[in-house]
Amino acid sequence: MMTEATQIPQIQLMWDWFINMVTSIQLSDVLDMCIVAFLIYKMVGLVRDTRAGQLVKGVLAVLLLYWIAELFGFGMLRAVLAFILPYGAMVLLVLFQPELRKAMEQLGRSSISTISNIQLFGPGSEAKEQERQKTQQLIDAICESCAAFSKDKTGALIVLERETKLGDIISTGTIINSDPSPELIGNIFFHNAPLHDGALVVRENRLHSAGCFLPLSQNYEISRMLGTRHRAALGVSEVSDAVVVVVSEETGAITVALNGQLNMRLTPAKLKELLQRELIHETEEKKEHNVSKILKRVKK
Template sequence: MSFLSPFFNHLNIKDFIDILIVAILIYQLLLIVRGTKAAQMIVGLGFLFGLFWLGITFKLYSLNWVLAHFFDSFFIIVVVLFQDQFRSALASVGTRRNILTVFSKDVHDFEIDEIVEACGALSREKIGALIVIERTHGLLNYINTGTRLDSRIHSDIIYSIFESSSSLHDGAIILQNSKLTAAGCFLPLSKNFDIERHLGTRHRAALGLTEVTDALVITCSEESGKINLCVEGVFYLCKTEKELGQYLRHIWSNESLDSALRPIKTKDIVR
């Protein structure tokens, strides 16, 4: 370790703080891209860096010329490739999880029951539905694409919105601050080309929103009647209304899940 001594001798407290901040930023970036297509793009960029190193080492002039011009615009390329991840990271800054939660275990447990009851009725009758629950990332951009309701959360209202005779059934409803804020909202479709082919537009919209925000999205399939909870780009099948209720209470109130249920993998469970 003696060869590192000159290096450490020139470090001061400011340098250590600088290194620590950069390390934290890199760690947070890795958490954001983990399990997403962005991770594959990072591997691709690493491969290009490897080629660049080979080009310099073995003096491959044509390869060096191409990659040198590519890396001249490296930061612009990174921003373009990872714009969704940067947006998600910036939206997470300064969020107040304990203040901005939609549900409270002691006060608003009623709303969870109403959502679960509505999803059960929709599932039994095989009526398609898309229900979004806002967490810490604001969804105003998506709320503005629909019709404002600002009503209380009630199973009958949710059910009636998604009936085929309703003019608002072809879209998502967004729940915000213990209110049914809007209906008929349009959500971004997932850009992930690796998702299963049998998933329709409703499920792709659920994936798309949860890939760029921390919202929870519940889908009811009109083909099979299956209920799924989408969290951070992952679907969790809810075979019964009870399972959906357990998942929601696990996320919002930290209640334990039955051992038979698939654990939710999320770095940001609201306490």
């Protein structure tokens, strides 16, 4: 039985060990822990928001079953699991392929990749104002067109490209490369027009390509009431930072897909407000933030 006299040296030893461990921590160790914590956080978010959560539960169940077989000496069960487990990594890669692809595409959309597209001291105030006016003209044309589509129940699908380039999607359509106007957008989605079934992709405030094919969403929790246009809009918003505007052919409802989420039943006024926030205000804030970070590094 331990006495009070023997407990004191042990407490002292534990305290000394703790102090030595804390004092031996370097900056690289802190960065290492932060990176690992960030990766774990992202993995937990990925598992929680997708069907990967059910797959993880299955993997844990198999590992638990193997541990029980080892504990109680179930020879046949242990042999079967020992044969299966070495191929587990390959099976997981196949099963998790959509989730892994989504994670890599999200990583590629980080702010680090946008620094190369930013001028060191930013564009002048006159150039900024011209760009802002062009964006506003685009928003006005889209909102006016969508208001008419909603009234007439004309289906439409418009993809506004941002930082993530959509060259593979653009290549599936017909290049038009035109200034935006409600008349042209109306002609593209006019019923029985050659390009009305596909998506219109907007690049750098210009109507770039029409009749494009989009990847359908892999989200199995989407309501069955939503049609192919909504699934396509959600699909491209899951793999890029694009803003996708949808007008339902059945109900005339206006929807915006953004970051894998659907903003449904928007009025033309709410649509304009959302597009201005995403295409003008948020873009300007990102550019100013990134430029300020670069200037700080230069000063250092």
